[in-house]
Amino acid sequence: MSSPTFLLVGFQARRRAKARSRSLKPWYRNTPLVAGMIVVGLLILLAIFAPLIAPYDPIAQDLGATLQGPSAAHWLGTDKFGRDVLSRLIWGAQVDLRVGFLAVLIPFVFGSILGAFAGYFGGWFDAIVMRIVDVFFAFPFLVMVIVLVFILGSGETSIYLAIAAVSWVSYVKIVRGEVISAKEQDYVVGARLGGMSNARVLFRHIGPNVFSQAIIYAMSDIVMNIMGIVTLGYLGLGIAPPTAEWGSMILEGQEFITTHWLQATVPGLMVVITSLGVSWLGDGLSDLLSPERRK
Amino acid sequence: MKNRSSVLPMTLITVGALLLSGCAAAGNAAGSADRQGGDPVAGGDLVIARSAGATSVDLTTVHNNNSIFVADQIMEPLFMGTDDGKEVKPWPAEGYEVSDDLLTYTVTLRDDVTFSNGDPMTADDVKFSIEATTKTADTGGWGYLNEGIDTITVIDDTTVQIMVKYPWSPFIAVLSLFSNAIVPANYGGVSAEEFYEAPVGTGPFAWGEWKKGQSLKLVKNENYWQKGKPYLDSVTWTVVPDVNTRKLQLQGGQIDIDEAPDWSSFSSLENTPGIVATAFKSTLISHVAFNQLSKPFDDVHVRRAIAFAIDREALIDAVLFGNGTPANSLLNPGSPYYDKDVKGPTYDIEKAKAELAMSSVPDGFSTSISISSGNTEQASNAQIIQSELAEIGIDMEIKPLEPTATRQAVQSGDFDMTLTGWTMDMPDPDHWTTFAVDPDGGAKSDYTSYNNPEVIALNKAAQRENDPKKRAELYTELQQITGDDAFLAYLYYSPYAWATTDKVNDFFVTPLGNYHLEDVYKSE
Numbered sequence: 001m002s003s004p005t006f007l008l009v010g011f012q013a014r015r016r017a018k019a020r021s022r023s024l025k026p027w028y029r030n031t032p033l034v035a036g037m038i039v040v041g042l043l044i045l046l047a048i049f050a051p052l053i054a055p056y057d058p059i060a061q062d063l064g065a066t067l068q069g070p071s072a073a074h075w076l077g078t079d080k081f082g083r084d085v086l087s088r089l090i091w092g093a094q095v096d097l098r099v100g101f102l103a104v105l106i107p108f109v110f111g112s113i114l115g116a117f118a119g120y121f122g123g124w125f126d127a128i129v130m131r132i133v134d135v136f137f138a139f140p141f142l143v144m145v146i147v148l149v150f151i152l153g154s155g156e157t158s159i160y161l162a163i164a165a166v167s168w169v170s171y172v173k174i175v176r177g178e179v180i181s182a183k184e185q186d187y188v189v190g191a192r193l194g195g196m197s198n199a200r201v202l203f204r205h206i207g208p209n210v211f212s213q214a215i216i217y218a219m220s221d222i223v224m225n226i227m228g229i230v231t232l233g234y235l236g237l238g239i240a241p242p243t244a245e246w247g248s249m250i251l252e253g254q255e256f257i258t259t260h261w262l263q264a265t266v267p268g269l270m271v272v273i274t275s276l277g278v279s280w281l282g283d284g285l286s287d288l289l290s291p292e293r294r295k
Numbered sequence: 296m297k298n299r300s301s302v303l304p305m306t307l308i309t310v311g312a313l314l315l316s317g318c319a320a321a322g323n324a325a326g327s328a329d330r331q332g333g334d335p336v337a338g339g340d341l342v343i344a345r346s347a348g349a350t351s352v353d354l355t356t357v358h359n360n361n362s363i364f365v366a367d368q369i370m371e372p373l374f375m376g377t378d379d380g381k382e383v384k385p386w387p388a389e390g391y392e393v394s395d396d397l398l399t400y401t402v403t404l405r406d407d408v409t410f411s412n413g414d415p416m417t418a419d420d421v422k423f424s425i426e427a428t429t430k431t432a433d434t435g436g437w438g439y440l441n442e443g444i445d446t447i448t449v450i451d452d453t454t455v456q457i458m459v460k461y462p463w464s465p466f467i468a469v470l471s472l473f474s475n476a477i478v479p480a481n482y483g484g485v486s487a488e489e490f491y492e493a494p495v496g497t498g499p500f501a502w503g504e505w506k507k508g509q510s511l512k513l514v515k516n517e518n519y520w521q522k523g524k525p526y527l528d529s530v531t532w533t534v535v536p537d538v539n540t541r542k543l544q545l546q547g548g549q550i551d552i553d554e555a556p557d558w559s560s561f562s563s564l565e566n567t568p569g570i571v572a573t574a575f576k577s578t579l580i581s582h583v584a585f586n587q588l589s590k591p592f593d594d595v596h597v598r599r600a601i602a603f604a605i606d607r608e609a610l611i612d613a614v615l616f617g618n619g620t621p622a623n624s625l626l627n628p629g630s631p632y633y634d635k636d637v638k639g640p641t642y643d644i645e646k647a648k649a650e651l652a653m654s655s656v657p658d659g660f661s662t663s664i665s666i667s668s669g670n671t672e673q674a675s676n677a678q679i680i681q682s683e684l685a686e687i688g689i690d691m692e693i694k695p696l697e698p699t700a701t702r703q704a705v706q707s708g709d710f711d712m713t714l715t716g717w718t719m720d721m722p723d724p725d726h727w728t729t730f731a732v733d734p735d736g737g738a739k740s741d742y743t744s745y746n747n748p749e750v751i752a753l754n755k756a757a758q759r760e761n762d763p764k765k766r767a768e769l770y771t772e773l774q775q776i777t778g779d780d781a782f783l784a785y786l787y788y789s790p791y792a793w794a795t796t797d798k799v800n801d802f803f804v805t806p807l808g809n810y811h812l813e814d815v816y817k818s819e
Contacts, residue, residue: 059682061678061679061682063606063609063612063613063679066612066613080559080613080614080675081613081675081678081679082613150696150697150700153694153696154668154694154695154696235668235669236667236668236669236670236674236695237668237695237696237697240692240693240694240695241674241677241678241681241693241695242678242681242682242693251669251671251674252671252674252675254539255538255557255559255560255671256559257539258539258542258560258563259559259560259563
């Protein structure tokens with residue numbers, strides 16, 4: 001459960017190290033990118049086609065067939081309500097991936113634009129924005145999300161709102177820093193001297209060079225979001241039951257860790273695989289989109 | 296009562312989680328068998344692991360069992376519930392006499408009882424303690440349960456005369472309540488806050504050391520009035536939130552007792568060599584509560600439809616792993632005046648559909664159930680009930696909230712349905728029935744806003760009826776009407792689950808949930 005600050009620092013350090021050793025290879029030779037695309041792609045397909053792939057209704061209870069071990073009928077057995085664990089796992093991908101990916105959008109757009117303005121114009125606007133950002137950074141990501149979900153009540157909408165309210169600050173920091181350094185570059189100075197409007201300079205000239213960093217960071221953010229929703233589910237504060245969701249599956253399976261260990265460990269494994277896949281994708285994109293490469 | 300959940304002067308227990316409760320059915324013979332061991336061995340530290348620690352040792356105000364069952368090892372009331380939880384016996388008292396008009400009780404104290412600091416317990420201490428408790432009525436303590444007490448007069452060192460305001464049957468049971476435990480008069484000369492930092496009482500154990508949130512240790516009271524007891528040198532309660540960790544610690548011998556094994560591992564513990572898993576008979580009842588201020592729960596047909604639609608056997612199998620019996624009454628079989636012949640709603644899907652058809656919402660409706668997040672038993676019950684109600688056309692959303700938030704929502708009437716429970720704290724049904732059916736009983740009828748004048752009158756009459764037979768008739772009628780009104784949908788009676796190592800002897804939990812550690816000893 002690292003905070004975004006921690007991730008951010010690690011991410012920037014990693015990016016700097018990579019920049020030095022980067023080579024210009026075609027995208028399909030970019031191993032992390034390809035591996036990430038395969039893993040994430042498969043998971044997305046699983047989520048989209050869950051109604052076709054899952055062998056059972058994920059919420060249909062069969063109280064006469066509870067806590068069964070793996071069998072031909074139920075590959076991963078059944079949970080304490082007699083629901084098919086495999087079907088719940090597949091349907092769970094839908095919820096967790098949806099929240100993970102969609103919850104990135106609002107903070108990405110809002111944070112990037114605010115960061116770009118703050119970096120470009122500087123002055124009192126920058127000072128105010130950055131003080132607000134500092135306040136948000138002072139709290140660990142999950143703590144803030146959990147507090148907000150308490151306040152807003154559980155449910156998917158409040159999870160989106162809570163994540164958005166907390167994670168926009170990272171994009172402000174990233175984009176602002178990139179804009180500040182880009183601002184001094186010759187091509188920007190040239191554009192401004194040429195009489196272009198601020199908006200044009202910012203979005204046509206600086207934008208393409210700095211937003212890629214925000215996109216790369218968004219990949220780590222997706223991992224954070226998935227961790228966030230899984231943690232909320234595990235705490236019983238996420239998507240309301242009986243909807244299948246990995247975190248609540250871990251919670252419900254934990255009781256049986258010594259007797260039916262598949263129930264808690266398999267959803268946990270799915271979280272790990274998903275996070276790994278998205279992280280690879282992020283690494284690969286970082287290779288692909290970095291300004292160094294495009295020179 | 297104890298419960299873990301309530302802030303108000305009463306106790307609603309969140310079902311489940313904390314008190315694993317008990318069982319009824321079988322009740323299980325363990326209790327009596329365990330109490331006859333060989334010769335007790337003196338010495339040793341008994342380590343009890345629990346999911347959550349004590350929060351306070353002030354018995355006049357604290358509402359959670361995790362605190363009460365520790366503090367009542369230090370401070371004892373004058374009377375004590377019997378092991379079957381149905382009667383009261385004198386404890387540091389010799390006995391009592393009551394006048395013919397049932398208004399004056401004369402209580403005689405034992406003359407050999409001292410506090411753990413060596414000072415004798417006298418009538419002055421008794422008067423002070425009970426009056427101090429009564430005063431907490433206005434500040435959220437247990438004092439409201441003493442409301443029938445009029446005056447307390449010290450006759451001599453070992454005699455106290457207590458006048459009650461009206462003939463009041465539960466009185467001696469009220470004196471057996473932990474909140475009326477005896478402390479030194481004027482707290483021995485310090486303020487109440489200072490006193491409860493290291494309380495002194497007549498109980499088998501005396502104050503030791505408290506590391507809040509981690510462990511609480513009590514040491515043997517060398518001056519205990521039951522000569523030769525306690526056998527143990529000390530008792531330590533440690534907080535181990537994770538149930539699997541507690542299980543491993545018990546198997547490894549780091550702890551002697553696990554206060555709350557879960558039902559899913561209970562049968563495997565029963566079969567583990569060196570471990571004794573016991574389901575002690577309890578007074579716990581679990582139920583669904585309907586908020587009658589929230590439509591359509593003001594309609595008795597809606598409530599009955601839901602009460603008929605719940606398959607209690609299925610809940611017991613899936614959630615308690617068979618350790619329970621379906622509930623038929625507001626009272627638990629462990630309570631006096633429980634009537635097994637009362638017919639509360641039981642599972643009958645056809646009747647459920649018929650009731651719903653007669654109701655204001657014949658085509659079904661959408662509603663919600665508020666539960667505490669992280670409470671496995673509640674979450675499981677809610678999911679099963681959700682799928683059962685779907686069959687009669689009721690769409691019930693599950694609203695898990697952080698436990699404090701759930702409690703606040705329920706207490707402020709901001710809910711549709713919720714899952715709660717109750718265990719008795721004293722061997723008299725009045726404690727619970729007044730809370731549950733009397734809107735003026737402190738909790739708007741268990742927060743349901745249930746208000747049936749006939750039931751309220753029955754409860755008041757039973758409170759003042761001194762003939763046990765007539766009282767039983769009144770309570771039977773009360774149980775029948777409340778069942779027909781379905782103001783709660785009773786789910787099940789369940790026992791208290793406990794696990795100990797086989798070195799722990801004579802450990803016994805009463806149906807009220809407390810335990811007598813003065814009887815316990817450890818063998819090698």
